Structure formats: C-alpha cells, structure tokens
Amino acid sequence: NAGVTQTPKFQVLKTGQSMTLQCAQDMNHExxxxxxxxxxMGLRLIHYSVGAGxxxxxxxxxxxxxxxxxxxxxxxxxxxxxxxxxSVYFCASSYWTGTGSSLVTEAFFGQGTRLTVV
Amino acid sequence: xxxxxxxxxxxxxxxxxxLTVYCNSSSVFSSLQWYRQEPGEGPVLLVTVVxxxxxxxxxRLTFQFGDARKDSSLHxxxxxxxxxxxxxxxxxxxxxxxxxxxxxxxxxx
Numbered sequence: 001n002a003g004v005t006q007t008p009k010f011q012v013l014k015t016g017q018s019m020t021l022q023c024a025q026d027m028n029h030e031x032x033x034x035x036x037x038x039x040x041m042g043l044r045l046i047h048y049s050v051g052a053g054x055x056x057x058x059x060x061x062x063x064x065x066x067x068x069x070x071x072x073x074x075x076x077x078x079x080x081x082x083x084x085x086x087s088v089y090f091c092a093s094s095y096w097t098g099t100g101s102s103l104v105t106e107a108f109f110g111q112g113t114r115l116t117v118v
Numbered sequence: 119x120x121x122x123x124x125x126x127x128x129x130x131x132x133x134x135x136x137l138t139v140y141c142n143s144s145s146v147f148s149s150l151q152w153y154r155q156e157p158g159e160g161p162v163l164l165v166t167v168v169x170x171x172x173x174x175x176x177x178r179l180t181f182q183f184g185d186a187r188k189d190s191s192l193h194x195x196x197x198x199x200x201x202x203x204x205x206x207x208x209x210x211x212x213x214x215x216x217x218x219x220x221x222x223x224x225x226x227x
Contacts, residue, residue: 031213109160
C-alpha cells in the first residue's frame with residue numbers, strides 16, 4: 001500500500017500560470033480533502049469530496065478547482081496562480097471507524113506539495 | 119466556523135522534562151484528534167478522543183478530552199529528542215477537519 005501519493009513534491013510557477021496538483025490513494029477511502037498549510041495558520045480546508053462525483057468547497061476555495069471522477073484520484077487545479085497561493089498543499093483521504101457513539105473518521109495525509117508562485 | 123486555538127505556539131525543552139500543550143475552542147466537538155507532523159512530511163494521526171473526560175495513553179503521551187468536549191490537552195512525560203515536531207489538534211469528521219495552528223515542540227538532547 002502506498003497510502004496517499006502527491007505529485008509533484010516541489011513546484012515553482014509564474015504568476016498567471018495554471019497547474020494541477022495530483023493526489024491518489026489506494027485505500028478505497030470515500031472521503032478526500034485538500035488543505036493548505038501556511039506558517040502560523042495550521043491547515044486550512046480548500047475543497048473536499050465525500051465520494052466519486054461529489055465535491056464541495058471548504059474554508060478557502062477561491063482560485064482552486066477540484067473534480068473526483070474516481071474513488072482513487074482527487075486533483076487540485078490552480079486556475080491562474082497568484083503569489084498568495086504560495087504554500088504547502090496536503091491531500092488527505094479518510095474513512096469511518098468505530099461504532100455507535102465512538103464512530104469517528106481517521107485521516108491519512110500525503111507528503112505534501114511545496115508550491116512557490118513568483 | 120468552529121475554531122481551535124493551541125498553546126503554546128512554540129516550546130523548547132530539555133530531554134527528560136515533562137510538558138503539556140493545550141487545544142481550546144468555544145464550540146463543542148463530537149471528537150478531537152491529535153496529529154504529529156515532522157518537517158517535509160504530512161501530519162500523522164496519534165489519537166482520537168470522543169467522550170467528554172476521556173483519557174487515552176500512548177506510551178509517554180497522555181491525551182485528555184475536556185468534560186464539555188471543548189478542549190483537549192496532550193501531556194508528554196520525560197520528553198525525548200524523537201518527540202520533536204509540530205503537534206496539531208483537529209476537530210470535525212469526514213473530509214472536513216478544522217485544525218489548530220499547532221505547537222512546535224523542540225526537545226534538546
């Protein structure tokens with residue numbers, strides 16, 4: 001099992017360029033999410049998906065698009081990169097575990113993509 | 119929006135010392151999770167607490183969920199250099215987690 005795989009690990013873009021960050025999981029998890037991590041701000045949710053064909057916006061969705069055509073893949077697209085999108089991006093997949101009142105989800109994260117927009 | 123505040127933001131201690139980090143919110147969470155993140159890596163789940171007042175132990179780490187399910191703490195006994203990392207608390211379920219800002223812990227040999 002590879003878990004959650006993100007590519008690329010590093011990327012430098014010029015302002016206005018577009019690109020797609022790839023995320024794949026091999027654990028057959030229903031839920032997948034994209035977060036960005038900036039210094040002193042923890043992780044903030046960009047977009048998320050509860051299953052193939054279903055996506056929704058998180059806390060900071062502007063400037064990003066997602067799609068979920070398969071259970072395994074959840075790419076994040078930057079439409080027109082801006083310096084404010086310089087960040088480390090993490091993809092996560094999660095699943096339900098436990099029973100009754102102890103039913104919770106556990107998340108697994110990829111290694112991240114460090115993006116710099118100049 | 120549910121917010122989580124962690125304190126302290128930075129903590130530097132000597133090997134062998136004990137420490138506690140805190141995660142607080144004005145909102146009730148059905149569960150809280152603690153993650154540890156090392157440089158260049160994604161967060162790794164340490165524990166999930168679900169019941170008010172619950173205490174969970176993971177070797178030298180003790181996690182507590184507040185009675186009102188609005189706060190949590192992580193206590194490390196006899197810290198070791200291998201405990202160095204960013205500790206994050208998170209609340210929520212499914213694909214929507216809310217994270218605190220994190221506590222950067224450095225344990226010096």
